[in-house]
Amino acid sequence: xxxxxxxxxxxxxxxxxxxxxxxxxxxxxxxxxxxxxxxxxxxxxxxxxxxxxxxxxxxxxxxxxxxxxxxxxxxxxxxxxxxxxxxxxxxxxxxxxxxxxxxxxxxxxxxxxxxxxxxxxxxxxxxxxxxxxxxxxxxxxxxxxxxxxxxxxxxxxxxxxxxxxxxxxxxxxxxxxxxxxxxxxxxxxxxxxxxxxxxxxxxxxxxxxxxxxxxxxxxxxxxxxxxxxxxxxxxxxxxxxxxxxxxxxxxxxxxxxxxxxxxxxxxxxxxxxxxxxxxxxxxx
Amino acid sequence: xxxxxxxxxxxxxxxxxxxxxxxxxxxxxxxxxxxxxxxxxxxxxxxxxxxxxxxxxxxxxxxxxxxxxxxxxxxxxxxxxxxxxxxxxxxxxxxxxxxxxxxxxxxxxxxxxxxxxxxxxxxxxxxxxxxxxxxxxxxxxxxxxxxxxxxxxxxxxx
Ligand SMILES: Cc1cc2nc3c(=O)[nH]c(=O)nc-3n(C[C@H](O)[C@H](O)[C@H](O)COP(=O)(O)OP(=O)(O)OC[C@H]3O[C@@H](n4cnc5c(N)ncnc54)[C@H](O)[C@@H]3O)c2cc1C
Ligand code: FES
Ligand code: FES
Numbered sequence: 506x507x508x509x510x511x512x513x514x515x516x517x518x519x520x521x522x523x524x525x526x527x528x529x530x531x532x533x534x535x536x537x538x539x540x541x542x543x544x545x546x547x548x549x550x551x552x553x554x555x556x557x558x559x560x561x562x563x564x565x566x567x568x569x570x571x572x573x574x575x576x577x578x579x580x581x582x583x584x585x586x587x588x589x590x591x592x593x594x595x596x597x598x599x600x601x602x603x604x605x606x607x608x609x610x611x612x613x614x615x616x617x618x619x620x621x622x623x624x625x626x627x628x629x630x631x632x633x634x635x636x637x638x639x640x641x642x643x644x645x646x647x648x649x650x651x652x653x654x655x656x657x658x659x660x661x662x663x664x665x666x667x668x669x670x671x672x673x674x675x676x677x678x679x680x681x682x683x684x685x686x687x688x689x690x691x692x693x694x695x696x697x698x699x700x701x702x703x704x705x706x707x708x709x710x711x712x713x714x715x716x717x718x719x720x721x722x723x724x725x726x727x728x729x730x731x732x733x734x735x736x737x738x739x740x741x742x743x744x745x746x747x748x749x750x751x752x753x754x755x756x757x758x759x760x761x762x763x764x765x766x767x768x769x770x771x772x773x774x775x776x777x778x779x780x781x782x783x784x785x786x787x788x789x
Numbered sequence: 790x791x792x793x794x795x796x797x798x799x800x801x802x803x804x805x806x807x808x809x810x811x812x813x814x815x816x817x818x819x820x821x822x823x824x825x826x827x828x829x830x831x832x833x834x835x836x837x838x839x840x841x842x843x844x845x846x847x848x849x850x851x852x853x854x855x856x857x858x859x860x861x862x863x864x865x866x867x868x869x870x871x872x873x874x875x876x877x878x879x880x881x882x883x884x885x886x887x888x889x890x891x892x893x894x895x896x897x898x899x900x901x902x903x904x905x906x907x908x909x910x911x912x913x914x915x916x917x918x919x920x921x922x923x924x925x926x927x928x929x930x931x932x933x934x935x936x937x938x939x940x941x942x943x944x945x946x947x
Contacts, residue, residue, distance in 0.1 A: 508811065600925075601909075602902070606849050
């Protein structure tokens with residue numbers, strides 16, 4: 506590490522970021538473990554003292570989650586039920602000590618296939634806001650995470666916020682998240698599923714968004730299944746509509762945590778269960 | 790080696806000045822530079838909770854925090870849980886009473902985590918205590934006694 510800098514406003518941070526060889530530090534809970542025994546290199550820009558990046562604001566058009574918002578703060582924030590899945594995911598990120606410092610922005614930028622924040626935000630069709638010294642741009646989250654630990658973030662950019670249009674959050678949207686790990690707590694996902702349902706006036710599915718994580722390099726929406734759920738009654742049996750063919754596009758790998766075959770099996774079960782639970786929530 | 794940084798840390802109510810490389814973690818700063826060895830290094834990668842301290846009253850892992858990141862924040866370690874010479878903190882007393890340790894290596898982290906857990910209101914049942922203390926591993930497996938100690942301390946503190 507050549508230098509450690511703690512800017513207090515975004516303009517200062519993006520100016521520093523424009524120089525070559527900078528690295529961003531937020532909660533540090535992915536940053537340090539990723540280093541292993543190596544020393545950090547280059548200039549470290551610590552974002553944790555930039556006031557505007559931390560916190561959630563609910564506006565008429567959109568809900569804005571600052572990139573440096575900790576999981577603990579998100580879990581404690583009053584948000585519509587469409588965010589229940591994201592909160593549930595946050596409650597399973599490591600331990601409370603981790604959640605107190607780990608940020609949502611860090612979870613997305615780290616782009617692990619097992620990042621628990623990604624499926625709930627895909628199911629919300631969230632966007633990310635990226636700032637450089639020159640410009641601000643927005644991308645759909647699905648266009649931001651490109652692969653295993655690969656994102657569309659440019660070397661001079663900072664992720665400033667995660668944005669969810671109110672349109673996606675309003676109405677009778679209910680959302681549920683579940684993750685499967687080798688034990689109950691403090692565990693990296695073998696598979697995880699987020700479901701977001703909107704119940705129409707006639708009690709049938711008016712809208713469905715389903716995303717599966719840890720079963721492909723980037724978490725994926727199950728669009729064929731989403732389409733098949735439309736018009737079906739919102740009831741606990743809804744989960745049975747999910748079949749193996751709906752998960753055909755996933756590409757689960759064998760690793761230390763599970764085999765690909767097991768992951769595929771478990772993901773289908775989890776999808777069925779989470780849809781059922783979400784439907785129960787939506788009809789209550 | 791990068792240029793040393795002069796920083797001021799507020800630890801257990803005392804302002805301490807130190808000159809460190811910017812890459813030094815809070816855990817190493819406490820143990821190696823300030824001689825506060827109560828916080829333990831179990832894994833040095835966020836998985837065991839032995840290094841749990843409070844920053845502005847919140848429990849965090851000192852091994853995943855740069856010392857420079859918490860400049861100006863209020864840091865509390867197990868040494869600062871009670872003022873000098875005072876009686877044991879109710880959580881410490883409950884750990885003794887319930888024999889909530891064997892080797893004791895995880896204990897400072899368990900105690901710091903338990904104090905925060907009770908303060909957060911996350912100790913209302915044994916199941917809740919188990920969930921909210923799950924970031925602190927005990928290789929000796931003293932878990933049942935740890936849960937009993939946290940339960941009793943919660944009652945004593947309420
Ligand atoms: C023991 C342990 C258990 C864990 N368990 C889980 C788990 O169950 N589920 C899970 O999903 N994750 C888990 N994690 C990973 C981690 O805690 C989360 O991904 C967390 O949300 C990362 O946030 P952070 O602020 O700590 O990121 P940091 O470590 O600060 O940053 C992560 C990466 O993102 C970059 N970055 C951060 N913020 C920005 C920004 N605003 N703009 C541009 N780049 C940025 C950094 O440069 C770095 O490369 C665990 C970690 C540990 C140590
Ligand atoms: S030493 Fe910090 S969590 Fe293990
Ligand atoms: S008492 Fe030995 S590790 Fe917990």
